[in-house]
Amino acid sequence: MGESEQQGLRPNGSGLAHNEQLKKSLEFQTRLNRVTQELFDADDLVEVFPKVLPDLLILLRAERLTIYTRSRDGREIVSKFKAGDAIKEIRVPLSNTSISGYVALTQRMLRIADVYDADELKAIHPKLHFDSSFDKKSGFRTRSMIVLPIKHKEVFLGVMQVLNRFDGQPFSDNDVKVAMRLSQVFGQKLRYEVQSTSGPYDYLITLNKLSRDQLDTFQSRATKERTSVTQLLLSEAGVLPAELGASLEKFYGVPFMTFDRNLDLPSELMVGLSDVYLRKQLWVPVGWDGKEAVILIDDPTDTQRIMEIQRVVRAETYSFRVGLPDDILRFLGVEAAEEGTADISDLVGQLAEEGGEVEDIDEGKSEVNENEATVIKLVNRLITDAYKMGASDIHIEPSKGRVPAVVRLRVDGSCRPTLQIPATHVKAVVSRIKVMSKLDISERRKPQDGKLVVRYRGAPVELRVATLPTVHGESVVMRILAASEPLPLDKLNLNTWNEENLKAAVAHPHGIFLVVGPTGSGKTTTLHSVLGYINTPDRKIWTAEDPVEITQPGLQQMQMQPKIGLTFAAALRAFLRADPDVIMIGEMRDAETAEAGVEASLTGHLVFSTLHTNSAPETVVRLLDLGLDPVSFADAFLGVLAQRLARTLCKECKAPYQASEEEIKRIKHFYGEQYWPELGVDESNVTLHKPVGCEKCDNTGYKGRTGLHELLIATPEVTDLIYHKATATQIKEQGVSQGMRTLMQDGIQKLLKGQLDFDMLRKVVAE
Numbered sequence: 040m041g042e043s044e045q046q047g048l049r050p051n052g053s054g055l056a057h058n059e060q061l062k063k064s065l066e067f068q069t070r071l072n073r074v075t076q077e078l079f080d081a082d083d084l085v086e087v088f089p090k091v092l093p094d095l096l097i098l099l100r101a102e103r104l105t106i107y108t109r110s111r112d113g114r115e116i117v118s119k120f121k122a123g124d125a126i127k128e129i130r131v132p133l134s135n136t137s138i139s140g141y142v143a144l145t146q147r148m149l150r151i152a153d154v155y156d157a158d159e160l161k162a163i164h165p166k167l168h169f170d171s172s173f174d175k176k177s178g179f180r181t182r183s184m185i186v187l188p189i190k191h192k193e194v195f196l197g198v199m200q201v202l203n204r205f206d207g208q209p210f211s212d213n214d215v216k217v218a219m220r221l222s223q224v225f226g227q228k229l230r231y232e233v234q235s236t237s238g239p240y241d242y243l244i245t246l247n248k249l250s251r252d253q254l255d256t257f258q259s260r261a262t263k264e265r266t267s268v269t270q271l272l273l274s275e276a277g278v279l280p281a282e283l284g285a286s287l288e289k290f291y292g293v294p295f296m297t298f299d300r301n302l303d304l305p306s307e308l309m310v311g312l313s314d315v316y317l318r319k320q321l322w323v324p325v326g327w328d329g330k331e332a333v334i335l336i337d338d339p340t341d342t343q344r345i346m347e348i349q350r351v352v353r354a355e356t357y358s359f360r361v362g363l364p365d366d367i368l369r370f371l372g373v374e375a376a377e378e379g380t381a382d383i384s385d386l387v388g389q390l391a392e393e394g395g396e397v398e399d400i401d402e403g404k405s406e407v408n409e410n411e412a413t414v415i416k417l418v419n420r421l422i423t424d425a426y427k428m429g430a431s432d433i434h435i436e437p438s439k440g441r442v443p444a445v446v447r448l449r450v451d452g453s454c455r456p457t458l459q460i461p462a463t464h465v466k467a468v469v470s471r472i473k474v475m476s477k478l479d480i481s482e483r484r485k486p487q488d489g490k491l492v493v494r495y496r497g498a499p500v501e502l503r504v505a506t507l508p509t510v511h512g513e514s515v516v517m518r519i520l521a522a523s524e525p526l527p528l529d530k531l532n533l534n535t536w537n538e539e540n541l542k543a544a545v546a547h548p549h550g551i552f553l554v555v556g557p558t559g560s561g562k563t564t565t566l567h568s569v570l571g572y573i574n575t576p577d578r579k580i581w582t583a584e585d586p587v588e589i590t591q592p593g594l595q596q597m598q599m600q601p602k603i604g605l606t607f608a609a610a611l612r613a614f615l616r617a618d619p620d621v622i623m624i625g626e627m628r629d630a631e632t633a634e635a636g637v638e639a640s641l642t643g644h645l646v647f648s649t650l651h652t653n654s655a656p657e658t659v660v661r662l663l664d665l666g667l668d669p670v671s672f673a674d675a676f677l678g679v680l681a682q683r684l685a686r687t688l689c690k691e692c693k694a695p696y697q698a699s700e701e702e703i704k705r706i707k708h709f710y711g712e713q714y715w716p717e718l719g720v721d722e723s724n725v726t727l728h729k730p731v732g733c734e735k736c737d738n739t740g741y742k743g744r745t746g747l748h749e750l751l752i753a754t755p756e757v758t759d760l761i762y763h764k765a766t767a768t769q770i771k772e773q774g775v776s777q778g779m780r781t782l783m784q785d786g787i788q789k790l791l792k793g794q795l796d797f798d799m800l801r802k803v804v805a806e
Contacts, residue, residue: 067098070094070097070098071098071217071220073094074091074094074095074098074221074224075224077090077091078091078224078225078228079224079227079228081228084119084228084229085119088106092104095221098217098221099185099201099214099217099218099221100204100205100206100210100214101185101201101202101203101204101205101210101214102202102203102204102205103179103201103202103203104199104200104201104202105118105129105199105200105202106118106119106189106197106198106199106200106225107119107129107131107139107143107197107198107199107200108196108197108229109143109195109196109197109292109293110130111292111294112293112294112358113133113292113293113294113339113358113359113360114132114133114331114356114358115130115131115132115133115140115143115356115358116130116131116133116139116140116143116197116198117129117130117131118130118131119197129173131143132331132355132356132357132358133356133357133358133359134354134355134356134357135164135166135167135349136166136167136168136355137167137168137170138151138154138160138167138169138184138186138200139186139198139200140356141163141164141167142186142187142188142198143188143195143197143198144345144349144357145342145345145346145349146188146190146195146340146342146345147188147342148185148186148187148188148215148219149163149184149185149186149187150183150184150185150209150210150215151163151183151184151186152183152209153182153183153209154169154181154182154183154184155169155171155181155182169181181202181203182202182203182207183202183203183204183208183209183210184200184201184202184210185199185200185201185210185214185215185218186198186199186200186201187199187218187219187222188222189222189225189226189229190222190226190340191226191227191229191230192237192238193340194230194290194291194292194340195292195339195340196225196226196229196230196292197225197229199218199221199222199225201214201218237290238290239286239287239290239291240254240268240272240283240286240290241286241289241290242285242286242289242290243272243278243282243283243286246282246286248276248277248278248282249272249276249278253276254268257271257272257275257276260415267364269283269337269363269364270364270365273363273365273494274419274493274494275475275493277492277499279499280297280363281297283363284297284361284362284363287361288361291338291339291340291361293339293358293359293360293361294360294361295360295361295362296325296335296360296361296362296366297362297363297366298362298365298366298369298370302325302370304323304324304325304370305324305325305326305327305332307327308324308327308332308352308354309324311351312324312351312352314371314372314373317371318368318371318373320344320347321336321337321338321344321364321367321368322334322335322336322337322344322348322367323335323367323370323371324352325360325370326358327354330354330355330356331354331355331356331357331358332352332354332356332357332358333357333358333359333360334348334352334357334358334359334360335359335360335361335362335366335367335370336348336359336360336361336362336367337361337362337363337364337367338361339359339361345359414464414467414468414471415471417460417464417468418468418471418472418475419493421433421446422493422500422502422517422519423493423495424457425448425517425519426495426500426519427495428448428450429450429451430448430449430450430519431449431450431452431518431519431559432448432449432454432516432517432518432519433446433447433448433449433502433515433516433517433519434446434447434448434449434454434514434515434516435460435465435468435469435472435514435515435516435517436509436514437462437465437509437511437512437513437514438462438511439511440462441462442462443459443460443461443462443465444459444460444462444465444468444512445459446458446459446460450737451686451741451742451743451744452559452684452686452744453686453739453741455737455739465512466512466513469506469512469513469515472491472504472506472515472517473487473489473504473506475491475493476489476490476491476502476504477489477491478504478506483508483512483513484508485508486505486506486507486508487505487506488503488504488505488506489503489504490502490503490504490586491504500519500520501519501520501586502517502518502519502520503517503518503520503586504516504517505517505518520586520588524589524591525564525567525568525570525571525589525591526564526567526568526571527568527571527572528541528542528568528569528571528572530568531564531565531568531746531748532745532746532789532794533746533748534748534780534785534788536750536778536780537680537748537750537780537785540678540750540752540778541569541678541680541750542572543752544677544678544752544753545569545572545573545645545677546573547645547677548620548643548645549640549641549642549643549644549645550640550645550646550675550676550677550753551636551637551640551646551647551648551672551675551676551677552569552645552646552647552677552678552679552680553627553647553648553649553650553658553678553679553680554566554569554647554648554649554679554680554681554682555649555650555651555652555654555655555658555679555680555681555682556649556651556652556653556681556682556683557651557653557683558651559684560682560683560684561682561684561744561746562649562682563584563588563589563625563649564589565680565682565746566623566647566649567589567591569647570582570591570594570621570623570647571591573621573645574591574593574594575593576593578593578620578621579595579617579618579619579620579621580593580594580595580619580620580621580622580623581594581595581597581614581617581619581621581622581623582594582595582596582597582622582623582624582625583597583599583607583610583611583614583622583623583624583625584596584597584598584599584623584625585598585599585601585607585625585626586598586599595617597610599625606632607624607625607626607627607628607632608629608631608632608635610624611624611632611635611636611639612635614639615639615642615644619644620644620645621644621645621646621647622636622639622644622645622646622647623646623647623648624636624646624647624648625648625649626648626649626650626651627648627649627650627662629665630665630666630667632648633662633665633667634666634667636648637667637668637671637672637675638671640675641671641674641675646675650662652681653681654681654749654767654771654781654782655679655680655681655749655750655751655771655774655779656751656767656768656770656771656774657767658679658681658751659672659676659679659751659761659767659770660766660767660770663761663764669761669762669763669764670762672761673753673758673759673761673762674758676753676758676761677752677753678750678751678752678753679750679751680748680749680750680751681748681749681750681751681782682746682747682748682749682782683746683747683782683786683803683804684744684745684746684747684803685744685745685746685747685786685789685795685799685800685802685803685804686741686743686744686795686799687741687742687743687744687745687794687795688728688729688730688740688741688742688793688794688795688796689730689731689732689733689735689736689739689740689741689742690742691733691735691736691742692730692731692732692733692735692736692740693728693729693730693731693740693793694728694729694730694731695726695727695728695793696726696727696728696729697724697725697726697727698725698726698727702725702727702797703722703725705797706787706790706791706797709783709784709787710783710784710787711784714780714784718788718791720791725791726793727790727791727793727796727797728793728796729796730796741799745789745794745795747782747785747786747789747800747803747804748782748785749779749780749781749782749785750779751770751774751779752774752777752778752779754773754777756773756777757770757773757774757777760773782803782804783800783804786800786803786804787800
């Protein structure tokens with residue numbers, strides 16, 4: 040054959056081979072598309088897997104295929120779909136000792152030419168070996184493998200194990216590509232099988248805890264502010280840790296774990312692991328049984344950290360739990376809310392540096408964005424610091440021109456300046472608070488009221504916010520309404536007579552009992568202590584409050600919403616249809632509520648409420664002045680407790696001293712000469728105390744507050760005076776003659792016990 044003929048044949052032979060290759064490629068792609076579609080269309084992988092298995096093996100050029108899925112407890116992988124029925128189920132722990140377990144642990148793909156080659160396996164990991172027991176049981180001889188993790192959006196769902204190429208050769212690069220393509224298909228399908236979500240916070244959207252737009256905003260802010268999305272969701276979106284945990288569990292597919300102060304970290308695994316290292320890595324060993332290490336981590340998809348964990352934590356097997364960064368840090372002895380957070384004075388300094396020169400503040404020029412990172416951090420830190428100090432109110436008070444705004448905190452009833460906000464940033468700080476409170480930031484001429492909820496160390500802290508226009512700009516007052524437990528009745532510092540008669544009064548099955556005093560005098564605390572005292576399983580107790588500050592089991596508590604007509608009077612009428620034994624109305628603000636309360640008490644209910652009056656006798660007169668029928672009120676009346684809160688001397692630094700004759704004379708005068716002997720005071724040796732000041736009390740000399748009480752009980756004589764609409768003076772004289780002691784007298788008793796000084800007592804009680 041001539042050269043020209045040979046040349047003529049070559050193109051034809053090459054073309055035939057090329058066509059054959061195209062045909063095979065087309066058949067391969069058609070088969071792959073068909074298998075993919077069948078997998079996606081199937082309702083259940085268990086049903087469709089046997090149907091598509093022959094095609095899968097052809098695509099992979101393999102003899103066997105096994106699909107492992109992650110167990111619900113995250114401890115192991117379980118063979119769910121496989122070729123061959125000799126072994127019904129294979130369970131493999133996450134470990135460095137088995138091939139599939141290693142891939143599940145590290146989430147790295149392996150291609151092994153000969154599984155019986157110990158050197159090849161040791162080159163991957165010193166502990167890695169092939170468990171030949173499966174071959175011995177089944178009679179199948181394993182040679183080569185492709186083993187790769189099945190993931191969806193980086194979330195580990197299982198392992199795909201491909202065994203033995205048809206022709207006995209090791210698997211090629213192209214085989215690996217096909218396996219990776221099919222693992223992606225299985226990942227998308229398994230996501231629906233295990234009901235995994237597409238993102239770590241998507242389940243919160245399903246629960247209507249936040250919208251997609253809100254989540255996008257938080258994710259954007261987290262990057263800008265160098266914080267985490269979880270921190271913003273907990274502190275600003277009102278998401279509960281348990282809800283966030285459920286969302287993370289849905290996404291990552293491993294159990295969620297919270298901080299447990301009773302759990303001791305496994306000392307065997309902590310050897311050589313410094314707290315500083317673990318805080319930076321954000322993982323911690325939380326369990327150890329001698330073989331399995333349980334690891335708490337904030338992101339179980341982080342392959343780098345998982346590789347690091349199996350390098351430094353020596354264990355046969357591993358299991359993972361997902362946790363919040365705050366909880367991981369708390370296991371390591373760090374309050375995460377404070378980790379990496381600048382001191383508030385540092386934040387104010389940053390504001391001053393960022394502000395620069397301002398030409399004309401009053402005209403609103405050169406304003407700073409309320410979403411600026413430093414402004415956000417300052418507001419958050421201001422709230423948390425106030426909460427830690429036990430403040431009841433935060434006041435932000437603008438000043439004229441370039442003069443900084445003053446922030447004052449009310450602690451133990453007294454306002455104290457804490458810091459100054461540069462004039463350049465005052466409007467931004469106010470706007471930030473208004474954004475958090477869902478108020479109109481464009482309206483600066485009218486007062487506005489709102490509320491916001493933040494989280495501090497996992498606990499919700501609610502703040503009532505009031506903005507008021509002043510000549511220098513908007514002023515803000517935030518009242519901290521931290522939910523708390525009721526105080527036991529014996530912790531109210533009642534004197535013996537008051538405590539015994541109070542308990543006797545509230546033991547009645549029906550009637551009306553009142554707690555009175557000015558705003559901030561502890562009325563709600565006292566009422567909840569009383570409710571806690573009578574709160575038994577056989578009693579149905581309803582409360583109407585504005586706001587609900589203290590919660591306790593066994594009470595049905597209702598928050599008032601005047602904007603929709605849910606007032607105290609409306610709530611009281613509703614309660615009467617709800618089979619109550621005890622009713623608590625937050626305040627008797629008007630005649631309608633007072634009349635309804637009296638009627639409820641006369642129809643067999645025990646009613647509690649509050650009133651803003653100065654003394655117990657005055658309360659009776661005030662209610663009669665509202666138009667109550669004296670006869671009905673006298674029949675219903677059980678008693679009234681008037682109270683004040685006085686700042687107590689700091690126990691750490693108060694100084695005792697011998698009272699002078701002048702001081703003793705003054706104390707006797709205010710207590711009453713005729714009642715003074717009942718105190719049994721030795722006038723030659725009266726010890727009083729004065730404030731000094733130390734670090735514990737912030738150098739004020741005072742720490743904490745206590746109640747001063749005045750209890751008027753409905754004796755027959757007092758009831759008769761009410762019948763006849765007697766004056767407050769007449770009622771007071773009758774009450775005192777029968778054991779009642781005034782606020783001043785109660786205060787003097789506590790003065791002599793060393794709890795108060797006379798100057799503070801006179802500031803609280805004027806007589």
